[in-house]
Amino acid sequence: MPELPEVETVVRSLRPGLVGRTLMSVQTGMHRLRTPWNANWNQLLTGTKVLALTRRGKWMVMQLSRPKYHLIVHLGMTGRLLIEPAQKPAALHTHFVFALDRGEEELRFFDPRRFGCLFLSQAQGDARFPQEAELGPEPFDLQASSFFADVSSSKRAIKAILLDQAVVAGVGNIYADEALYTARIAPQRLGSSLTLPEAKRLQKAIVQVLTRAIETKGSTIANFYYGDNEAGGFQHEFRAYGRTGEPCHRCQLPITRIRLAGRSTHYCQRCQA
DNA sequence: ATAGGCGCCTGCTGGC
DNA sequence: TGCCAGCAGGCGCCTA
Numbered sequence: 608m609p610e611l612p613e614v615e616t617v618v619r620s621l622r623p624g625l626v627g628r629t630l631m632s633v634q635t636g637m638h639r640l641r642t643p644w645n646a647n648w649n650q651l652l653t654g655t656k657v658l659a660l661t662r663r664g665k666w667m668v669m670q671l672s673r674p675k676y677h678l679i680v681h682l683g684m685t686g687r688l689l690i691e692p693a694q695k696p697a698a699l700h701t702h703f704v705f706a707l708d709r710g711e712e713e714l715r716f717f718d719p720r721r722f723g724c725l726f727l728s729q730a731q732g733d734a735r736f737p738q739e740a741e742l743g744p745e746p747f748d749l750q751a752s753s754f755f756a757d758v759s760s761s762k763r764a765i766k767a768i769l770l771d772q773a774v775v776a777g778v779g780n781i782y783a784d785e786a787l788y789t790a791r792i793a794p795q796r797l798g799s800s801l802t803l804p805e806a807k808r809l810q811k812a813i814v815q816v817l818t819r820a821i822e823t824k825g826s827t828i829a830n831f832y833y834g835d836n837e838a839g840g841f842q843h844e845f846r847a848y849g850r851t852g853e854p855c856h857r858c859q860l861p862i863t864r865i866r867l868a869g870r871s872t873h874y875c876q877r878c879q880a
Numbered sequence: 881a882t883a884g885g886c887g888c889c890t891g892c893t894g895g896c
Numbered sequence: 897t898g899c900c901a902g903c904a905g906g907c908g909c910c911t912a
Contacts, residue, residue, distance in 0.1 A: 610905060641888075641907080665906080683906055685890075700890080720889045722906055763882065772907090779905055828905070829892075848905095869884070871903080 609682040611665060611746065611777030612820035612841065613831050617688060618662045620834040624690045625669075629656045629708040636702040641683070642724040651676065652705075652727060664742050664776030668735055675730040683722030685830055690714050742776045746813050749775055755806035761798035765809070767868035768798050778813060781826055781848045784873050786812040788847035793879040794872050795865075819844065847873040 609617070633649045656672035667688065669678040680688055691697075693713050697704060703716040703725055716725050728736035743757075744750075757774050758765065768774055769783040778786070787794050789812035792805055801809070825831060825839030828849070832838055842849075846856055851864040855875040865872050 613905075638889095681906080683889095684904070718889095719891070720904090720906095722888070761881085767883085770906095781905060826905075831905075869886095870906095 609665065609686070609825070609831060610779035610782050611662070611817055612782070613825035613833075613839065614662050614665050614667060614682065614777070615821050616825045616833045616839060617682070618660055618667055620837075621688065621690065622660050624712070625657050625660055625707075625714065627657065629654065630714075631706040631708055631710070633706075634704040638702060638721060640702060640718065640721050640724045641681075642726045644726065648727040652678065663735075663739060664745070664772055665779070666736070666738065666742075670735075677728050677730065677735045678725070679728050679736040680716065680725045681723050683718060683720065683724070685720045686716065686718040686723030687832065688714070688716050689834075741773055743772060743774045744776065746775050746777055746817055749810055749813070751803075751807045751810045754810050755801070755803050758798040758801050758806050758809075763798055764794060764867055765792060765796045765798055765801060766794035766870075766872055769813075770868060770870070775813065777817070780870050780872075781845075782813070782816055782820065784847040785816045785820075785845065787879060788874060789816055791878050791880075793876075794867055794874050847875070849873065 630652050633652055635644050651673065655676070657669050658672055659670040661668050665681060667680040671678060682688070690712050693706070693711055697715055698717050700719040701715050701717045705714040707714060734740040758768055761768055766783055766787065769778050769786065770780065784794070786809060790809040792809055820826065820841040823840035823844065824833065826841040827838035828842055847862060850862040850873055852861045854860070855862055855878055857878045858875065860875055860877045862873050863876050
């Protein structure tokens with residue numbers, strides 16, 4: 608589910624209620640997530656304060672008062688991290704419950720499909736969590752010259768390159784399709800075939816699409832919600848994703864759906880030649 | 881180096 | 897009404 612704009616929306620909505628608070632206890636569910644939970648993390652976490660909540664790519668990073676330690680969360684496809692009153696019964700598929708100071712609220716992690724993960728990480732060098740070492744730049748810091756170098760040296764389809772978190776962090780299936788539509792580049796074009804002006808156009812389109820998606824608080828298709836069950840709004844501005852058979856906003860030709868890089872891909876055959 | 885396929889899971893939709 | 901296939905915003909592993 609969540610790509611960069613959705614994760615950013617969750618981080619912004621959680622920050623006021625979470626930063627500065629102390630984790631009093633941890634309860635874990637019986638199901639394993641993608642990353643296993645280490646039993647002694649419970650003890651290490653209890654009594655620590657959340658100093659900051661930030662985002663890196665699609666990852667959420669909670670900086671803790673225990674030096675070098677971070678609580679890391681990835682939402683996978685259906686994960687949700689939210690603060691709820693302790694009295695409210697936890698939903699089915701709740702895998703972690705952190706009691707917060709004063710005891711009235713809990714931080715809960717919920718994920719039906721369990722493709723998400725949550726773990727305690729001790730920083731190693733510059734990487735606050737192991738996966739961070741492999742992450743490319745944030746889209747907003749992406750330099751057109753280095754992006755062009757990465758793209759033009761690859762024989763993969765440009766769509767697959769955009770989904771590669773080592774090239775640019777945070778772009779997923781929706782925003783890859785939307786950025787390619789905006790830049791008028793066909794998703795199956797090989798990276799090595801892109802010109803410098805095309806790569807620059809694409810880099811700008813990524814920033815434009817993600818910025819607008821953050822402004823509208825992400826895309827809600829089936830189950831992305833933040834805060835108190837609030838839906839995002841960017842799904843109303845989709846130009847390619849999920850619009851199979853509907854007219855292109857530029858030329859009216861029906862949007863085509865193909866399978867590319869193992870993912871459903873939507874584009875205009877005329878505008879994205 | 882890269883494509884393609886599968887697996888990990890639950891839940892929803894559409895066709896029969 | 898019910899069943900079943902196909903699909904879903906992610907990612908890692910395997911093979912060729």
